[in-house]
Amino acid sequence: MKTNFLHFKSVGTQSFTYVSGGQTVVINSADFWDVAITNKNQITVSVFDLSAGTDNAVAQAGLSLSTNTVTIAASGSNGFDLAAGDIVTVTVIPTEDTEAIFRADRFLGVEANASATTAILSFKSMKSVAAAAGDDTITFTIADDGNVALMKDISLGVLEALNADKNGGTVTVFDRLNDVGILANLAITKMVIAVA
Amino acid sequence: MEKYLYFSNPNSGAPDQTQETAMYATSSLLGVCPGSATTTLLHFTPRDGGTNPADIVTLTHTSGGHKVVFDGVASLVNAEKNNMPFQVVADVENSIFNISGVTACSIASTD
Numbered sequence: 651m652k653t654n655f656l657h658f659k660s661v662g663t664q665s666f667t668y669v670s671g672g673q674t675v676v677i678n679s680a681d682f683w684d685v686a687i688t689n690k691n692q693i694t695v696s697v698f699d700l701s702a703g704t705d706n707a708v709a710q711a712g713l714s715l716s717t718n719t720v721t722i723a724a725s726g727s728n729g730f731d732l733a734a735g736d737i738v739t740v741t742v743i744p745t746e747d748t749e750a751i752f753r754a755d756r757f758l759g760v761e762a763n764a765s766a767t768t769a770i771l772s773f774k775s776m777k778s779v780a781a782a783a784g785d786d787t788i789t790f791t792i793a794d795d796g797n798v799a800l801m802k803d804i805s806l807g808v809l810e811a812l813n814a815d816k817n818g819g820t821v822t823v824f825d826r827l828n829d830v831g832i833l834a835n836l837a838i839t840k841m842v843i844a845v846a
Numbered sequence: 847m848e849k850y851l852y853f854s855n856p857n858s859g860a861p862d863q864t865q866e867t868a869m870y871a872t873s874s875l876l877g878v879c880p881g882s883a884t885t886t887l888l889h890f891t892p893r894d895g896g897t898n899p900a901d902i903v904t905l906t907h908t909s910g911g912h913k914v915v916f917d918g919v920a921s922l923v924n925a926e927k928n929n930m931p932f933q934v935v936a937d938v939e940n941s942i943f944n945i946s947g948v949t950a951c952s953i954a955s956t957d
Contacts, residue, residue, distance in 0.1 A: 651848075651872075651873070652924050653872070653920075653923060653924060654920075655878070655916065655919075655920045655923075657913070657916060659913075694883075743882065743883055744880035744881075744882065744883055744910070744912060745879075745880055745881070745882075746879035746880065746881075746887070748880060749879065749880055749912055749913075750877060750878065750879035750880075751877065751878045751879075751916045751919075751920065752877050753875065753876070753877060756876065756877070773877070774876075775876070776876040776877025776878075776879070776889040776900065777876070777889055777898075777899055777900050778897060778898035778899055778900055779876070779891050779892075779897045779898070779900070780897035780898040781897070783897075783898060786877065817924060817926065818920065818923065818924030818926070819917070819920050819921065819924060819926070820913075820916050820917045820920040845877070845879055
């Protein structure tokens with residue numbers, strides 16, 4: 651039986667150009683981060699050394715995270731000594747909550763919730779077939795949908811994805827990182843993938 | 847006709863332990879997601895008839911190559927290339943990897 655797989659990819663990377671002062675960058679803004687970063691082990695940090703023209707990965711031991719602030723230690727403490735113009739890039743480490751493909755035939759539904767700005771897609775769990783298993787969800791944040799236009803567009807977009815390829819294949823519903831996919835033009839401002 | 851995905855990862859020579867080879871019906875594939883920068887997890891309905899947790903086949907691949915693996919899995923599930931019921935995904939013993947960038951696999955089941 652031919653099956654489509656619906657692909658979702660969240661956004662989770664941000665670059666900063668260092669100027670001077672403390673070796674810190676602030677992450678988790680909605681424009682760049684769908685997954686909330688609460689532990690430094692969720693991210694990698696690299697530094698483009700402007701003077702040397704090289705990329706340098708910063709070891710986990712050279713990082714610390716306090717709320718939304720990432721601090722890069724000095725080079726003598728496993729970090730990197732930043733100079734003006736260096737580019738710091740923070741990127742989420744891929745997990746089940748950053749990207750996934752879901753079977754079309756395990757799609758359960760799409761609905762709004764109590765918020766006027768949220769749409770939720772549900773799939774049967776990919777981790778369990780137990781009756782009590784929760785569903786996997788993709789939660790979209792959208793503009794206030796007073797005229798119910800966006801919810802309808804999202805529903806139609808999901809329908810298009812479910813039936814996109816009669817021979818079966820991967821269908822990108824929304825890749826926030828690259829801003830492509832069937833739902834790319836619906837002004838979705840956040841997408842949270844939650845595999846139960 | 848149902849199609850099946852085949853995986854092998856024997857430690858050496860003939861399989862002599864559980865989880866060294868596995869074949870799952872494509873209808874048992876529940877979903878696919880990254881495990882790390884270099885791994886992708888394929889979740890299957892447990893082979894032993896249980897319900898939880900899912901069996902997991904981990905494919906190791908080039909860093910960031912998840913979308914390539916997603917596309918490859920979807921292609922094999924749908925037998926896009928040859929319409930054969932027996933689809934080899936990763937056969938480590940014979941160095942057969944039918945998804946670009948995949949170099950290893952491991953199988954984890956609850957039985």
